[in-house]
Amino acid sequence: MKKLLVLLMLASVMSVTLGSLVPVNASAENLECPTPKSLMLHSWYGVKNTELLAKELIANDLVTYTYSQIYELYDNGKCAPKNAVLISLDDFYSVYENKVLFDMANVFVDCGLVMTLGLITRTESYKQDLDIWDKLKDLQKNGFEIASHSSNHYNPYDLDERGLRDEIVGSHEIVCEYLGKCPETYILPYGAGWDYDILLRIAGERYRSVVSIAGPSTYSGQFFVMKRTSPGDRTPSETIKYMEVAFPWFPQVNGENTVSRKVRKINKILSGLKVPY
Numbered sequence: 077m078k079k080l081l082v083l084l085m086l087a088s089v090m091s092v093t094l095g096s097l098v099p100v101n102a103s104a105e106n107l108e109c110p111t112p113k114s115l116m117l118h119s120w121y122g123v124k125n126t127e128l129l130a131k132e133l134i135a136n137d138l139v140t141y142t143y144s145q146i147y148e149l150y151d152n153g154k155c156a157p158k159n160a161v162l163i164s165l166d167d168f169y170s171v172y173e174n175k176v177l178f179d180m181a182n183v184f185v186d187c188g189l190v191m192t193l194g195l196i197t198r199t200e201s202y203k204q205d206l207d208i209w210d211k212l213k214d215l216q217k218n219g220f221e222i223a224s225h226s227s228n229h230y231n232p233y234d235l236d237e238r239g240l241r242d243e244i245v246g247s248h249e250i251v252c253e254y255l256g257k258c259p260e261t262y263i264l265p266y267g268a269g270w271d272y273d274i275l276l277r278i279a280g281e282r283y284r285s286v287v288s289i290a291g292p293s294t295y296s297g298q299f300f301v302m303k304r305t306s307p308g309d310r311t312p313s314e315t316i317k318y319m320e321v322a323f324p325w326f327p328q329v330n331g332e333n334t335v336s337r338k339v340r341k342i343n344k345i346l347s348g349l350k351v352p353y
């Protein structure tokens with residue numbers, strides 16, 4: 077009994093301490109939301125597919141959101157709306173340009189849609205390309221979010237605390253300096269590390285979320301783990317349907333899906349699953 081009392085006291089002291097460290101927005105307190113549909117794109121997806129995807133998103137009445145917009149909604153006590161879909165495009169570099177990536181991003185600009193861009197910054201020992209930063213600033217003006225995708229795209233599991241800090245904090249500082257706005261989202265290289273406690277602690281100091289491949293079905297509190305999926309070799313039209321299967325907990329726009337249909341689809345997809353990066 078005495079032990080129990082001591083434990084209870086300890087628990088209450090810890091919760092007070094944690095509570096005073098983390099600022100909590102009153103309206104978002106205790107809010108737990110289903111993780112929204114999220115798709116990761118890379119340069120191999122190409123401009124043509126991006127155009128088709130944009131058309132499909134619009135035809136299906138889906139609305140693109142950035143991760144930052146989801147944080148803002150959450151802080152106002154709201155979950156991601158059921159027509160929301162988060163699209164991210166990875167592997168931009170601020171030290172050399174990948175034209176295909178910018179062409180893909182511009183497809184979304186032309187369609188009035190938004191994306192979250194995953195930027196690899198390298199380090200201060202590299203010469204930053206100011207023309208690229210100008211292009212990123214323009215995209216930001218169009219509602220795009222510029223997320224950090226690390227300094228060097230190392231596998232997080234190969235890094236110790238110091239190495240992780242260089243990747244997570246180092247890239248954060250470069251984005252703050254050159255973009256003029258600090259990144260709120262850390263897109264995990266290889267989608268790996270959401271279960272790596274040191275990584276989460278460091279990311280939690282600077283970011284609002286890490287974006288992972290595996291991840292929980294809900295988000296809450298002041299730091300989120302957001303799950304996303306790859307289109308693989310599906311057509312854009314198949315990808316829209318697949319997202320309903322990959323995020324079965326998220327409210328469906330048409331409300332038609334039943335559990336048994338979902339299970340059948342999941343089995344079908346698992347049998348031919350490909351996860352490229």
Ligand SMILES: [Zn+2]
Pocket residue numbers: 166167225229265266353
């Ligand atoms: Zn990447």
